[in-house]
Every structure is written in C-alpha cells, then in structure tokens.
Amino acid sequence: MSHRRFGALALVAAGALLAACSGGGAGGPAAAGPDPAAWRESITGSIEVGVLPAEGTPGRAYLEKLAESIEAEHPGTQITLTFANTEARPALEQRWRSGDGPDVDYGMFDGTVPAQQVWADDGFLLNLKPYLDAPDPATGKPWSSSFTAAANGFLTNPGDGGVYGVPSEMSTQVLFYNAGMFEQLGITPPRTWDELMATTAALKAKQVDPIAVTGLFQPYMGMWSDNLWLREVGWQKANDVLVNGKGHITDDPGFLAGLEKVQQLRDGGAFIKGFQGTDFTPAQALFFQGKAGMILMGSWLASEMKDVIPPDFRLGVLPFPTVAGGKGDQQAIAAAPQMVSINAKSANVPLALEWVSRLTGTKVQAERAEQFGELSGVVGVPSPKGVTGIDEVVAGASALVPREFAMTGTKAYEFVYAEVARLMFGEQDAGTTLDRIDQQLRELHKN
Amino acid sequence: MFRRAQRRIVVPFLLPASLLLAVFFLYPLARTVQLSFSEFTRTGRQRFVGLSQYAELIGDDQFLASLGHAVVLALAGGCMLFPPAVAIAWAFHQRLHGERVFRFLIFAPVVLSVAVVALMWKFILHPTLGLVNPAFAAIGLGDLVPVLLGDPRTALLAVAFTAVWHGIGIWIVLTTSGFARLPADVLEAGRLDGAGEWTLFARVMLPMMRDLFRTLTILWIVQSLQAFAFVFIMTGGGPFGSTEIPATLMFRVAFENAEFGYAAAMGVVIVVLLLAAALGLNKLLKRDDLEY
Numbered sequence: 001m002s003h004r005r006f007g008a009l010a011l012v013a014a015g016a017l018l019a020a021c022s023g024g025g026a027g028g029p030a031a032a033g034p035d036p037a038a039w040r041e042s043i044t045g046s047i048e049v050g051v052l053p054a055e056g057t058p059g060r061a062y063l064e065k066l067a068e069s070i071e072a073e074h075p076g077t078q079i080t081l082t083f084a085n086t087e088a089r090p091a092l093e094q095r096w097r098s099g100d101g102p103d104v105d106y107g108m109f110d111g112t113v114p115a116q117q118v119w120a121d122d123g124f125l126l127n128l129k130p131y132l133d134a135p136d137p138a139t140g141k142p143w144s145s146s147f148t149a150a151a152n153g154f155l156t157n158p159g160d161g162g163v164y165g166v167p168s169e170m171s172t173q174v175l176f177y178n179a180g181m182f183e184q185l186g187i188t189p190p191r192t193w194d195e196l197m198a199t200t201a202a203l204k205a206k207q208v209d210p211i212a213v214t215g216l217f218q219p220y221m222g223m224w225s226d227n228l229w230l231r232e233v234g235w236q237k238a239n240d241v242l243v244n245g246k247g248h249i250t251d252d253p254g255f256l257a258g259l260e261k262v263q264q265l266r267d268g269g270a271f272i273k274g275f276q277g278t279d280f281t282p283a284q285a286l287f288f289q290g291k292a293g294m295i296l297m298g299s300w301l302a303s304e305m306k307d308v309i310p311p312d313f314r315l316g317v318l319p320f321p322t323v324a325g326g327k328g329d330q331q332a333i334a335a336a337p338q339m340v341s342i343n344a345k346s347a348n349v350p351l352a353l354e355w356v357s358r359l360t361g362t363k364v365q366a367e368r369a370e371q372f373g374e375l376s377g378v379v380g381v382p383s384p385k386g387v388t389g390i391d392e393v394v395a396g397a398s399a400l401v402p403r404e405f406a407m408t409g410t411k412a413y414e415f416v417y418a419e420v421a422r423l424m425f426g427e428q429d430a431g432t433t434l435d436r437i438d439q440q441l442r443e444l445h446k447n
Numbered sequence: 448m449f450r451r452a453q454r455r456i457v458v459p460f461l462l463p464a465s466l467l468l469a470v471f472f473l474y475p476l477a478r479t480v481q482l483s484f485s486e487f488t489r490t491g492r493q494r495f496v497g498l499s500q501y502a503e504l505i506g507d508d509q510f511l512a513s514l515g516h517a518v519v520l521a522l523a524g525g526c527m528l529f530p531p532a533v534a535i536a537w538a539f540h541q542r543l544h545g546e547r548v549f550r551f552l553i554f555a556p557v558v559l560s561v562a563v564v565a566l567m568w569k570f571i572l573h574p575t576l577g578l579v580n581p582a583f584a585a586i587g588l589g590d591l592v593p594v595l596l597g598d599p600r601t602a603l604l605a606v607a608f609t610a611v612w613h614g615i616g617i618w619i620v621l622t623t624s625g626f627a628r629l630p631a632d633v634l635e636a637g638r639l640d641g642a643g644e645w646t647l648f649a650r651v652m653l654p655m656m657r658d659l660f661r662t663l664t665i666l667w668i669v670q671s672l673q674a675f676a677f678v679f680i681m682t683g684g685g686p687f688g689s690t691e692i693p694a695t696l697m698f699r700v701a702f703e704n705a706e707f708g709y710a711a712a713m714g715v716v717i718v719v720l721l722l723a724a725a726l727g728l729n730k731l732l733k734r735d736d737l738e739y
Contacts, residue, residue, distance in 0.1 A: 090702035090703065093489075093702070093705070094702070096490070097490060097491035098491075115489070118488060118489045118490050119489070119490055122488070122490040122492065124490060215594075215597045215685075215686060216596070216597070216682065216683060216685055216686075217683070218685065218687070272575070273574065273575055274573070274574025274575045274580065274594045274597065275597070276574070276594040276597025276598060276686060277572065277573060277574045277594035277595065277596040277597030277598075278573065278574060278575070278597070279569075282573065282576055286575070286576075291575075409489075409704075418687040418688060419687075421685070421686060421687050422687050425597075425599075425686060425687075427599070427687075
C-alpha cells in the first residue's frame with residue numbers, strides 16, 4: 001500500500017472513530033421533583049427561562065421586571081431569559097435532545113397534539129400535576145383551579161394523565177375587521193358565510209381589498225380551510241380523517257364544500273392584491289393601514305402588531321362565520337395555548353415552579369392582558385383591551401378546539417396546507433385540491 | 448535516504464491540515480453516514496434501520512423535486528452570472544475611465560451579509576409595498592409582471608437573480624484575474640495577424656481561459672446548492688415547494704421534523720451527486736495542457 005493511500009485511510013479511520021465515539025439522545029427517566037407541599041421553602045439557585053417576546057420589546061421588558069422582582073424576593077437567585085420563539089426553536093430543541101434544555105421553556109407540550117407529547121412521554125418534562133393539585137398557600141385552593149375550563153382541555157397528557165405544561169396565554173383564531181372602516185362605509189360585520197361574501201363584494205365596490213392574507217406562510221392560508229371544515233364537518237371528523245386516518249376525506253361532502261368556499265373567495269377576488277408574494281407581517285400591516293377590511297388571524301394579532309397600529313384604529317373581532325347547512329361545530333373556535341413547561345432535570349425546580357406560578361398568576365395575567373392584549377387562560381382575568389368584542393367571542397364559543405385539528409408535527413400538516421395554498425393561488429380548483437389531499441392522505445395512512 | 452529526509456519535512460507540514468480535515472470534514476462526513484442508517488424520534492432516540500432511508504429517498508417526490516430545483520437554480524443562475532461577469536471582467540481588462548468607481552459599485556454587494564441582501568430583495572420584489580411591481584403598475588404595465596416571489600414559475604428565478612446580484616463581484620474579480628494572466632504577446636500576435644477585438648475575445652481569450660471556467664463552473668454549482676439563506680429568507684421554500692432546494696429541505700426535515708437520519712441520508716446522496724457532477728464536468732471540460 002502506498003504511503004499516500006495509507007495516509008488517506010488513516011484520515012478516514014480517524015473520522016469514523018470520532019463518529020463512533022459520539023453519543024445519542026439524552027432522554028431517560030425523569031428525576032422526582034421537590035415536595036409539592038413545601039417547594040416554596042427551597043427557592044434558590046439560578047434558572048434559564050425561555051420566553052416568547054424578542055429582546056427590546058415591551059413584552060420582554062415586562063418579563064425582565066418580573067424576573068427582577070422574583071430575584072429580589074428570593075435573594076441569591078438568578079433568572080436568565082432566553083428567546084424561545086419561532087427561529088430559535090430548532091436550536092433549543094437540539095439543546096433539549098442533548099440534555100441541556102432551559103429550566104423553563106415553551107412549545108414542549110400540548111395535551112391535544114400527539115406530536116407534542118413525546119417530550120413528556122420520554123421523561124424530559126416535570127409532571128406538574130402534584131403541584132397543581134396542592135393548595136396554594138395564598139388562596140387555599142389548588143393551583144389547577146385557577147385555569148379556565150377551556151385552558152384545562154390542553155393540560156393533560158392522555159398517555160399517563162400527567163400535566164406537563166400550563167398556559168401562559170391562549171390564542172384563538174378569529175376574524176378581525178376594521179371597525180372604523182366598516183362604520184364609515186355602512187357595512188355590517190359578517191356573522192354568516194353569506195354575509196361574509198356580501199361584505200367582500202361591498203368592500204370591493206369601495207375599492208378596498210376585502211381580506212388580508214399571506215401567501216408565503218401556508219398554515220395561515222390554511223386557517224380558511226380549517227375554519228370552514230370546522231363548520232362543515234366538525235373538529236372530530238376532520239381530526240379523524242386528517243390525523244388518525246379514520247375514513248377518507250372524500251367520504252364527507254363537507255370537506256369539498258369547505259374547499260369550494262375557499263375557491264369562492266379566490267374567484268371573487270377577496271384576497272389582497274399580490275397576496276401570493278406577501279409575508280404575514282406585511283399582510284397584517286396592510287390590514288392596519290386600512291388597505292384591507294378583514295383578516296383571519298390568531299388573537300395575538302393585536303399584541304404582535306401593537307407598535308404599528310394607528311392610535312385611531314378601531315379593531316373589531318368576530319368568530320369565524322357560521323355556514324348554513326354545515327354539519328360541523330358552528331359556534332366552536334379554534335384555539336391554542338402557549339404552554340410553559342419545566343425541565344425534569346432542572347437543578348432548581350422550586351425556582352422554576354416559582355417562575356411558572358407567578359407567570360400564570362392572576363396579577364401577571366391581568367397586567368399582560370391590559371398592557372399587551374394577551375388572552376389569558378386563567379379564571380378572573382379580564383379580556384384584553386383594544387380588541388372590541390373578543391370577550392364576547394370567547395364567551396359565546398361552544399368550545400375551544402385545538403387549532404389545525406392537531407395536525408401539527410404530522411406529514412399531513414405539510415401537504416394539506418400546500419394543497420390549500422395551490423387552491424388559493426388559482427393553481428387548481430376545489431375538486432382537484434380534494435383529490436390531491438385524498439391521494440396523499442391515503443398514502444400517509446395506508447388506508 | 449533522500450525520501451526519508453523528505454518525509455521528515457513533509458509530515459509536520461501536512462499534520463495541521465490533516466487534523467483540520469479530519470475534524471471538520473471527515474468526522475462530520477463519517478457521522479452523517481452513520482446517522483443516515485438510523486431513524487430518530489423528536490427527542491433524539493435512535494433505531495438502526497440500515498439502508499431503508501436511502502430506499503425511501505428514491506421515491507421521495509419532495510427530495511427529487513428539490514434536486515430538480517437545484518439544477519434549475521444552477522443553470523438559470525449560471526446563465527445570469529457568467530455572461531455579465533465575463534463581459535464586465537473583459538471591460539475591466541481594458542483601460543476604463545472611472546474603473547475604480549465601477550469596481551467598487553460591482554464589488555459592494557459582496558460585502559453585505561446574505562441576510563441583508565435577501566431581505567432587501569424580498570422588499571424590492573414585494574408586489575404592493577416593493578419597487579418592481581408598483582413601478583410597472585405606475586406606467587400601466589402592471590399586468591406584465593407577475594408576483595415574482597409568489598409565482599411558482601418565477602420565484603426560483605427571482606431567488607437565483609438575488610444570489611447572482613449578491614455574488615457577481617467575486618466572479619468578476621476571478622474572471623478579471625483570468626484575463627490579466629493571458630500572455631500579452633499572444634494577444635499582440637493576434638492583433639498583428641489582423642484579428643479584431645471580438646475575434647480575439649471569442650477565438651483566443653475565451654479558449655485560453657477554459658480551465659478557469661471549468662473551475663468557476665464547478666464552484667458555482669457547489670455554491671448554488673448552498674443557496675440556503677436566500678431561499679430560507681425570501682420564500683421559505685414556497686410557494687408550495689417550488690423553491691425548495693436540498694439544503695432547505697434537509698434543514699426542515701432535520702430541525703423542524705426532527706428526522707435527522709433521513710436528512711443525513713439526503714446529505715450523503717447530495718455529496719455523492721456533487722462529487723459525480725464535479726468529476727463529470729472535469730472530464731467533460733478537460734483538454735490537453737495548452738502551451739504558449
């Protein structure tokens with residue numbers, strides 16, 4: 001063997017050896033947490049907390065103050081905040097996999113979404129149930145009783161009955177409208193599908209694009225088909241077909257009817273000009289600039305766009321319109337919680353518990369609703385100001401059902417919304433969209 | 448005796464580079480191959496599945512489409528890149544008034560970060576808030592220009608154009624150095640023989656720079672496969688996957704779907720394809736050494 005070949009072989013062997021020496025995941029059985037009745041007596045040390053607002057935003061400043069106040073109440077403790085939203089998630093998840101997750105984090109658990117139960121199932125998260133069941137010394141009631149019935153629906157892990165996260169805020173999918181513009185133009189906010197179509201025609205007649213929508217983020221386009229399917233076939237049926245592989249999407253004509261209504265909007269020119277190349281932030285900005293009359297969005301819209309909403313802008317909100325003859329849930333609202341979880345391997349669980357309990361306490365929740373328009377999942381917290389009618393919308397809902405039919409994290413999530421996007425872009429009609437989704441669902445569920 | 452002495456000198460010189468190569472290239476490559484034989488859960492648990500993920504890749508429409516998009520990006524981008532790069536480099540080879548200003552203007556985008564350039568062009572191409580569509584609309588030609596980033600027929604071309612706009616300065620510098628290396632006596636001889644500037648350019652200069660273009664072509668293909676940031680920021684792979692390239696698909700599969708093994712299999716296939724493409728191009732464009 002020549003020296004050159006020998007050298008090359010040695011290099012390859014060295015690489016392979018290094019590769020073989022590296023480890024795998026960092027899961028395993030979770031450590032037992034502190035005594036549920038006495039954890040408040042041992043709040044010490046330092047923790048890293050994942051938070052959703054970016055640095056420099058008012059929401060972040062609020063949380064920094066909250067951290068400072070906890071540190072002041074418990075001398076010697078230290079709370080470090082880490083951005084844990086959107087683009088930061090892949091890196092944070094990688095940290096969790098390597099056993100170095102933050103002490104407190106978002107997006108790790110949702111009892112209604114199968115794909116978001118794996119961290120709990122694999123022992124990465126602290127089971128909060130014993131702490132939620134223990135009485136709060138201040139009120140004498142269990143911590144769990146502070147959450148609304150709607151929020152409670154997301155807390156329990158169906159696998160073992162544990163609770164691996166609590167909501168720091170809730171979001172619902174609602175139809176926002178420019179209340180000032182509607183009043184000025186003499187348009188009545190639409191409550192049924194027919195009224196929505198009449199509204200889009202009225203707005204178009206006044207040279208206003210009826211609906212702001214992004215073409216660069218498929219799940220937001222999918223909100224339209226999701227809500228129509230919710231009205232046409234209902235949550236359970238859609239969840240069964242899309243996620244559980246029970247039956248076919250062609251079995252119930254409601255699925256096609258929902259897609260036909262999306263097509264109706266498209267053919268009626270209801271979406272903002274150039275929506276195909278408009279990202280979600282510009283789409284939302286166009287709505288607040290009065291270039292569009294309505295936008296279907298999560299209830300976070302008001303807090304997210306707080307800095308760009310003109311002072312005289314009056315934001316109206318409605319539940320997604322009902323559909324005459326629809327066999328689904330006419331009063332249900334798609335919702336999602338922002339669940340905050342505790343790392344089972346945190347060195348300072350009591351301090352992490354203190355952060356979570358303070359964050360989800362009535363005082364902080366009320367302040368966040370007041371200052372940032374957050375919708376709370378805690379009992380007795382008033383609805384956010386600046387969004388006229390959101391309290392009525394939530395109160396009038398027959399149920400808050402998990403958004404996207406719990407498709408998050410599944411293969412269906414990708415192709416269903418891609419096909420709906422094709423429909424909205426005019427690449428295909430409702431029938432073809434249904435056929436293409438059907439074909440891919442059959443391949444996925446092998447049914 | 449001489450060989451042993453030679454080895455004593457060569458080995459210490461090679462050692463640092465070999466170590467770097469092993470740690471930053473061979474180790475990641477070996478690890479990627481190893482990962483590709485396992486299936487992962489979201490929490491990082493793994494299970495050995497042998498070659499099954501490679502078999503799955505063969506029938507994966509998304510992956511095959513992303514490879515197709517990478518080819519289109521390389522071809523379309525190459526067409527947008529090389530003709531102007533060669534033309535401008537040739538112009539710089541002449542004595543131009545204000546050459547330094549031109550050089551600065553052409554090289555300036557190179558020093559901007561990819562994120563800045565991608566965001567800037569995303570704004571410029573925005574259908575209502577940007578510059579291109581509203582400008583055409585203002586002169587009554589709005590219908591002629593589609594929503595460039597929102598149309599599956601133009602989105603990839605728009606991304607390719609942005610990547611070319613950002614990087615063309617480098618390619619011009621490289622091509623200019625190629626022109627500068629051309630022997631003056633050969634060109635002078637051509638001129639004495641009555642060849643015009645165009646004939647000299649097409650029949651003498653370009654053939655003499657063939658080796659340079661071979662290298663540049665391979666470099667461009669590799670670079671276009673790595674146009675991750677442009678696609679990620681400008682379109683996110685959309686509309687409906689029409690701009691998805693292997694790099695963005697791998698990122699999504701690995702870090703959004705947590706299918707690290709499958710993403711690793713994609714990576715291995717891409718490495719093999721790239722090596723094959725480089726070898727093929729080398730063979731195709733190779734010629735006997737030119738002596739002058």
